[in-house]
Amino acid sequence: MKERYSGDADNLFCTAAKTLYPYIDAELTQLPLTAATTRELVMTDTNSIGLHEGSASQLAEKLNDLLANYQIFYMNVRGYHWNVRGSDFFELHAKFEEFYTDLLTKVDEVAERILTLGHKPVHAYSDYVSLSRIQEDKDVHDGTTCVKGVLKGYQTIIELQRELLSLASDADDEGTASQASDYIREQEKTIWMLNAYLSK
Numbered sequence: 776m777k778e779r780y781s782g783d784a785d786n787l788f789c790t791a792a793k794t795l796y797p798y799i800d801a802e803l804t805q806l807p808l809t810a811a812t813t814r815e816l817v818m819t820d821t822n823s824i825g826l827h828e829g830s831a832s833q834l835a836e837k838l839n840d841l842l843a844n845y846q847i848f849y850m851n852v853r854g855y856h857w858n859v860r861g862s863d864f865f866e867l868h869a870k871f872e873e874f875y876t877d878l879l880t881k882v883d884e885v886a887e888r889i890l891t892l893g894h895k896p897v898h899a900y901s902d903y904v905s906l907s908r909i910q911e912d913k914d915v916h917d918g919t920t921c922v923k924g925v926l927k928g929y930q931t932i933i934e935l936q937r938e939l940l941s942l943a944s945d946a947d948d949e950g951t952a953s954q955a956s957d958y959i960r961e962q963e964k965t966i967w968m969l970n971a972y973l974s975k
């Protein structure tokens with residue numbers, strides 16, 4: 776393919792490629808770079824969906840952190856569903872079921888995004904406990920405390936997803952970015968509703 780480019784076009788291509796894929800420089804032992812070599816490096820260092828392997832690996836690591844947080848959060852909310860007591864029992868018991876069902880859906884979606892990026896989702900609770908920013912919440916019975924636990928969990932999840940969104944945008948990973956932004960928008964609304972409930 777190199778023959779199709781003039782010398783100036785080659786230089787232009789190399790400059791553009793090095794701007795878009797700065798990691799190329801780190802992988803080189805010899806300069807200058809020809810257009811053909813640059814193109815080969817760009818093409819061979821991408822995964823099956825065309826993302827740079829290094830970026831995909833970083834994203835998968837961040838997604839695994841998110842997965843761990845979703846799993847611990849899911850189990851916390853399951854605990855609130857089982858253990859809540861008091862005059863709001865019926866309302867909260869049902870609401871917590873709605874939350875944990877949604878969290879479980881997202882656990883699967885996040886894990887499958889990791890697989891789509893060509894990596895392995897963590898799947899042991901011991902790993903979830905060590906990776907999760909959200910702490911296990913045990914033996915909570917009071918309705919307000921349970922709702923505050925849900926609120927805090929969503930706030931942490933949103934914070935992580937904003938970090939993920941920034942990483943995905945830098946890597947031109949539209950799939951991960953759009954998944955994160957959909958979750959953020961939906962969960963910000965949930966936070967508004969939880970705050971409304973707590974201020975009654």
Ligand SMILES: [Fe+2]
Pocket residue numbers: 856872
């Ligand atoms: Fe139940």
